[in-house]
Amino acid sequence: MKDHSQEDLEAIKRLLVVLLLKLGATSEEIGLALHMHPGAVRKMIPTTKVKKIEMATTSDR
Numbered sequence: 001m002k003d004h005s006q007e008d009l010e011a012i013k014r015l016l017v018v019l020l021l022k023l024g025a026t027s028e029e030i031g032l033a034l035h036m037h038p039g040a041v042r043k044m045i046p047t048t049k050v051k052k053i054e055m056a057t058t059s060d061r
Contacts, residue, residue, distance in 0.1 A: 017030055017044065018050060021047055021050040022051065023052075023053060024053075026038075027047055
């Protein structure tokens, strides 16, 4: 059984993974950083369900 702190850390990790995906990181890159298989990243957060953020470039300003 996980304690409340462990559950909170797991939730924060999932939120950060979603943010990285929205910014355009691949599951391979995230998996490399977390020492996880990319498939485990996609299982945690299905990448097809995350809408990427369109970043403005300096020429758009």
